[in-house]
Amino acid sequence: MxxxxxxxxxxxxxxxxxxxxxxxxxxxxxxxxxxxxxxxxxxxxxxxxxxxxxxxxxxxxxxxxxxxxxxxxxxxxxxxxxxxxxxxxxxxxxxxxxxxxxxxxxxxxxxxxxxxxxxxxxxxxxxxxxxxxxxxxxxxxxxxxxxxxxxxxxxxxxxxxxxxxxxxxxxxxxxxxxxxxxxxxxxxxxxxxxxxxxxxxxxxxxxxxxxxxxxxxxxxxxxxxxxxxxxxxxxxxxxxxMSWQDVANRALTEFTRAGDDVTGASAVLAQLAPPDATASEGMSRVHDFVARDIRYVSLSEYGNTITPHTVAEVLESRYGDCKDKSALLTYLLTELGYEPYPVLVATDRRDPEQLRVPAMGYFDHMVICRDLPDGIACMDATDAYTDATTTPAWIQGRVALPLRPGAEPMVIPGDEYRWTLDVNTELTFHSNGGQSEQQVRSYQGAYAGTLRSVLDGKTSRERHEWAEKQYAAVVSDVVTPEFDFDQVSTLAPRLTVSSRVDYPPFLETDVDLDYFEYDAWLQAELESVYPANRLYESEFAGLRVTSRFDVDLGDLWALRDVPPELDFRHRFGSLSRKVERVGGNRFRVTSVLDVPRQAIPPRKQPELRKLLELMAREAKLAFTGKLR
CATH class of the missing domain: 2.60.40.3140 (Immunoglobulin-like)
Incomplete structure (x- = not known):
């Protein structure tokens, strides 16, 4: 090319x-x-x-x-x-x-x-x-x-x-x-x-x-x-x-050379997983150590193109590339009683049928995986932002070769919903025509890892500037909220962004209330995943948004009409909305958007786009109140 x-x-x-x-x-x-x-x-x-x-x-x-x-x-x-x-x-x-x-x-x-x-x-x-x-x-x-x-x-x-x-x-x-x-x-x-x-x-x-x-x-x-x-x-x-098993055996032989010298590993393991730590705590701490404390340095020099450096060398230098970090993580997890195995990844391929002859040259990355009762889970030891229980977004759906008996090209499983977000909004109306808004956005799994990669390297001021720009683009540029961040610098399954803001008076206070509010974050998520392909099949990564609005009309208006409920289902996904009164002047709207991961052929792209646009329009929440 x-x-x-x-x-x-x-x-x-x-x-x-x-x-x-x-x-x-x-x-x-x-x-x-x-x-x-x-x-x-x-x-x-x-x-x-x-x-x-x-x-x-x-x-x-x-x-x-x-x-x-x-x-x-x-x-x-x-x-x-x-x-x-x-x-x-x-x-x-x-x-x-x-x-x-x-x-x-x-x-x-x-x-x-x-x-x-x-x-x-x-x-x-x-x-x-x-x-x-x-x-x-x-x-x-x-x-x-x-x-x-x-x-x-x-x-x-x-x-x-x-x-x-x-x-x-x-x-x-x-x-x-x-x-x-x-x-x-x-x-x-x-x-x-x-x-x-x-x-x-x-x-x-x-x-x-x-x-x-x-x-x-x-x-x-x-x-x-x-x-x-x-x-x-x-x-x-x-x-x-060669056969695929030949490729796997050859790569595994070189991979296991990392265990020729494990000096220093016992001391590290004793610090990371003391006797009182649970198995899951030990796994998370070991993963976080390798992902974050062993910095990534490309070391594919002569003699180490596919052969990792020893565990002792990586622990001494505190750096390594994907195979070095994978070998260290494999050794430490094995010592904790887990059974991880190395997996080669072709990061530029989704279709295993395109690997037409068995060869090593297709693969450019390495991760480790472990078997679960309902499938497999993979860790990328070079990903310093995704927690130990989540397969990082960028390798989901990629072609891979496990280095173990029965080796054949496979696809690393993807989450049913790669982009998972929960939003809780509390909206309170004031007698002067203003509002108070509190929001908590909770990003989960691969979405948390992706967002963490954006925020973790920023200063506190830079994070707030980023959040202010995002809020202005999605919700409103009239006000500037205060923001709090949680689990940005910790590899946790969730990352949370909270905001608080008071809107100055903007409603007429001497007439009945006829109001609508967009479910802005749900709408923004839909708009961010509109398909653009015309020629080739694309993978829709899966989107699930749960949004809850708690609305309090305060003392000026008496609640009259609430937003209509919705139960819209399509073969691509669904959007539901439940509404309940939780007090004389308060109500709650809970919306669930559910579009799972799926392959979309070119001829179906326009249909998916129209569906997402329709769902975005339905993010409008209209309600009325009677002036007291």
């Missing part, structure tokens, strides 16, 4: 080009061929286009040699500005990179080649990634409207130093047109790789020691917010033959 390759690269810290990047003898014949072809066309592509991608891979017992030739056409200067910088990702310990050609030919036929001293190598700063990668940033000179560029490079991988068997994935679709894609794979002896092609526009043929694939005029994929690229784009996957 050209889009996204460049964005953000120049924000990374640049390093000098190292000896791991070599320069070969340039060959511009392919570039001239395509430049002449473009000049001869009656009509040119109107958008940035990959004219050809040629990939040749040679697999031997000790190495994998890959040669890639990409030729791009830039129709205008905007594309040149936005995408004129390319890059190649490589592993500095297992791969050597050779740049053969990085050159352009402009519309006037002038050839310009990139010079070696303009190459920059950057760190790849991505959390939870099982690699030790670098990016060679290539700024090809002379690109403008009508230019054609060639990037020709070679990667040689040393298979003898890999912690997991070799795997290669090529996306044969992009977000821009591809005129030709070609792939040739050859191998020595009897070690034929396994492969899978999900594309209808790319055809492949396998011989005795060769696989060839080709596709032409591959249409671009339309981007849509929330789509998962790895589940959506056509792709070719080639890998060393």
């Amino acid at each position: 050209k889009r996204g390759i460049v964005l953000g690269l120049l924000l990374l810290a640049s390093l000098s080009a190292s000896g791991s990047v070599l320069w070969g003898e340039p060959d511009t014949d392919l570039l001239w061929h395509h430049a002449n072809d473009i000049q001869a066309r009656e009509s040119l592509p109107e958008e940035l286009t990959l004219l050809t991608r040629d990939v040749s891979i040679r697999i031997s017992e000790d190495s994998v040699r890959k040669r890639v030739r990409d030729v791009w056409f830039y129709p205008d200067t905007a594309d040149a500005h936005d995408y004129g910088t390319d890059s190649v990702t490589f592993n500095r310990h297992s791969q050597s990179l050779t740049i053969h050609t990085a050159a352009s030919i402009d519309r006037y036929g002038e050839l310009r080649q990139m010079q070696a001293d303009t190459l920059r190598v950057t760190n790849v700063q991505e959390d939870n990634i099982f690699t030790d990668s670098r990016k060679a940033v290539l700024t090809i000179p002379g690109i403008g409207a009508g230019s054609v560029t060639l990037l020709d490079y070679e990667l040689v991988e040393d298979r003898t130093v890999l912690e997991m068997p070799w795997m290669e994935t090529w996306y044969t679709q992009m977000f821009l047109p591809v005129e030709r894609f070609g792939l040739s794979v050859t191998w020595n002896g009897s070690e034929a790789p396994v492969w899978s092609n999900s594309s209808d526009t790319v055809s492949c043929q396998q011989g005795a020691n060769e696989l060839t694939c080709e596709g032409r005029d591959l249409p671009p994929v339309e981007w849509e917010e929330g789509m998962l690229v790895a589940d959506t784009l056509d792709q070719l996957v080639i890998a060393t033959p």
Whole structure:
């Protein structure tokens, strides 16, 4: 995907080009061929286009040699500005990179080649990634409207130093047109790789020691917010033959090396879970310690791509990455009598059917899970905001591989209601036409963890400023309430935001009361989850809001009519409203919004949106009072 390759690269810290990047003898014949072809066309592509991608891979017992030739056409200067910088990702310990050609030919036929001293190598700063990668940033000179560029490079991988068997994935679709894609794979002896092609526009043929694939005029994929690229784009996957159990066993063997040295663990455990602590208290304290007191540092350097550091090393340094923290948490919980097991996670995938060949390369994160009578629960030791009893929101519904017998790709279960909120509002009318309002919002489970990640790093003043802006956007910008926060800095199942405010007189006090009040937080939650997809299936994460209004009309008006009750049910969800008088001049309205987690196909998106809009309109609470 050209889009996204460049964005953000120049924000990374640049390093000098190292000896791991070599320069070969340039060959511009392919570039001239395509430049002449473009000049001869009656009509040119109107958008940035990959004219050809040629990939040749040679697999031997000790190495994998890959040669890639990409030729791009830039129709205008905007594309040149936005995408004129390319890059190649490589592993500095297992791969050597050779740049053969990085050159352009402009519309006037002038050839310009990139010079070696303009190459920059950057760190790849991505959390939870099982690699030790670098990016060679290539700024090809002379690109403008009508230019054609060639990037020709070679990667040689040393298979003898890999912690997991070799795997290669090529996306044969992009977000821009591809005129030709070609792939040739050859191998020595009897070690034929396994492969899978999900594309209808790319055809492949396998011989005795060769696989060839080709596709032409591959249409671009339309981007849509929330789509998962790895589940959506056509792709070719080639890998060393393994079973899923082989992958799990290999990863588990490396994972258990963390237990080779557990010095210091007993003392930590004695502090966290003394004899008088209950089992649940011990689990929570151990989880909180690993999640919050062991800071996250990416440590996927050579030798630790999938192998964690020992328990002793992590306790001594007080930092680690996802596998280090997971190994420590697993050891401590096991000592407490629990039976956790490590689980690999593909954070960019929801569909296990798209893992077409067994391989480690799909997975970029690790968590630990444990079996419950009604399913499984997972802890993310890198999540410093979600409590021990809740599976964090960002891994719910993601594809995973448990490292234990019978290993097969699965989906981490999602909460039926990921966004769960209880709101209690007390509204008191005053004889001068003003009001007093007290509200308590209680966010639960994954919602509490998500909100905690927003608030925990803020100062008291910053939290109040955040709450003031939120209240002004949702309820009213006429007043500024006082706020209290509870369980922001503690990993608890709930997080509470309370507010108190007096509204100045705004009602006429010499006439009967004809009033309505919006159930503002229920309405806001509905509006926040409106589906936007048109092309792809989306996952509705599940929304449950329980809202209670206690209204006191005070001494000026006598309560006459209360809001109507409501019991609206739809196959997507329901909204109910119960109303009860709790005194001569007081009443209570309890509303329950219930839209559970579900997959919504594109054709049903408009129907779901209309339902949510209808429910939002029904959040209006109207009532009347007789002037005394």
